[in-house]
Amino acid sequence: MNSMHIYCPFCGTPYDIDVSALPYNDVKARCRVCSNVFVINKNTGAVKERPDSGKEPVSGEKSDNENDAAQSAASEINAAVAKDEAVTAKDNKEKGKINSLQIITLVILIILFLIAVIEALIHFNIIDLSFLLKNIS
Numbered sequence: 001m002n003s004m005h006i007y008c009p010f011c012g013t014p015y016d017i018d019v020s021a022l023p024y025n026d027v028k029a030r031c032r033v034c035s036n037v038f039v040i041n042k043n044t045g046a047v048k049e050r051p052d053s054g055k056e057p058v059s060g061e062k063s064d065n066e067n068d069a070a071q072s073a074a075s076e077i078n079a080a081v082a083k084d085e086a087v088t089a090k091d092n093k094e095k096g097k098i099n100s101l102q103i104i105t106l107v108i109l110i111i112l113f114l115i116a117v118i119e120a121l122i123h124f125n126i127i128d129l130s131f132l133l134k135n136i137s
Helices: 063-095 100-123 131-137
Strands: 002-006 014-018 024-029 037-041
Touching: 014 063, 024 063
Parallel strands: none
Antiparallel strands: 002 014, 024 037
16 A cells, blocks of 8 residues: 555644545545645645635546545545544543542542541531530430
């Protein structure tokens, strides 16, 4: 596989593109990180920020094979981006999970903190709990 190493012109994200899947013309690609669209040229390897007009640049007439190749290359790039986004979303979801051991530890720490605060309040005579002791006996 002959690959071309390109970077998103907006955020600098690197991509390795299979050159054989690219047509002879320019192909639009969307960055998986910043979602900006840029154009890749197979012949020059140049990356443009956007096409010169509303349509993709054309170098002569496009044949059906070239159109199919362009759609295939765009599909390959978009599939790779979608796959990467799915993996990133899964990783982010797993990072945010809190397991039961973490919850139990947090509850124990909160209880110990409250006990320490109550002990300090009693020690400095800020609160008086002697009425509890009278009612017990």
